[in-house]
Amino acid sequence: MAPSAVEVETTTVPDVATLKLQASHSGPYKELAATKYDADGEAGLKGHSAAKYPHYLPTWDRTQKYAPLEPFEHREHGKDADPSYPNLLPRGAVSVTDLTPTIGTEVRGVQLSTLTAAGKDELARFVAERKVVAFRDQDFADLPIEDALEYGSYFGRHHIHPTSGAPPNYPEIHLVHRGAGDNSVDQFFANRTSSVAWHSDVSYEQQPPGTTFLYVLERPSAGGDTLFVDAAEAYRRLSPAFRQRLHGLRATHSAAEQARSSLARGGVLRREPVVNEHPLIRTHPVTGEKAIYVNPQFTRDIVGLKKEESDALLKFLYDHLAYGADFQARVKWEERTVVVWDNRVTQHSALVDWKDGQRRHLARITPQAERPFETPFEG
16 A cells, blocks of 8 residues: 555654654655654754644654444434534624535634534534535634544544554544654655545544544645545546446455554554445435545455456546546645545545645544445436
8 A cells, every 4th residue: 555645644653652753754764763852842853943833743652552443323413503504604704715616615704613512513514515624713723632632522433543643642633744854755756756645534444534623733835735535526427327336335445554554664553453344335424425435545445346347446436536626626724724524525635745844734633423324326
């Protein structure tokens, strides 16, 4: 498996329990030196400023081990929402700009952290409908981490990533961090022509994520955008006959390759890897939309098909999603931005395209949702 930019940034590390790491978590996967951090943040980074949010710098603790995830009953709050969004998008007070007709919206004028339960219900539904929403001028990064986690827990059980870096004592936070002074982008591309790696987060879990939050801590002055693709619109673009053929098929999603990659680079493995089957076409519990649910990072094969058949069909679907620029959106990060998306009906890819050694530092809260299900083909 070729790791995505996100997975590379958060797993290429040596074993350190209480030390934070200096800089580059990517590229040639070289052994990295552990560096203690003073109260002001990163130390010894050759003229680069300290981390703005040092308490969000990643740590890896090999002593952390977790039992297999148990099934849980997910409550989908989007079902309880008022579809006119009076609490989330009050008239006259909020600016709403759609990035494309089917996917992507930018919102200004609402503070997510102050939403009532009704507002959070509307947030879940709005994100399900618009697929990815960038909320500007948010205070998430400045909240105590425990408050941010409490907020995210409204939308589902927190997922703890098996291999990524996390702030000390908060394994539920998934960190994306390329450190200041990291000039390894050229090395990153030594064996790759592009950093684009489409995926739906941890789709190998029995109950993968739904409403997901990613908030920026620091960003480069240009570049480091995130791409999103509308997997529901991608499904609708297929012919009725082809859609019908996809219904009833199931695919395996595996965590094994990610686990092996982490261990091979000296990283951690908090939980034994799993393999689960999911329908090729899954249905969203709120909107009823059907979406293509396979991705090249974690999907391995289609159950019941011979290898050549499975490979050919998966390649077509991967290419269909990747080349569908007319049902994709590109989110540009600004300071104090929180991007919320629905992992059930989208895929995304980070972009590694800045070359000046600036820091890119983001935190993800990843509530799990229902087990993927499929409703009958409707023509």
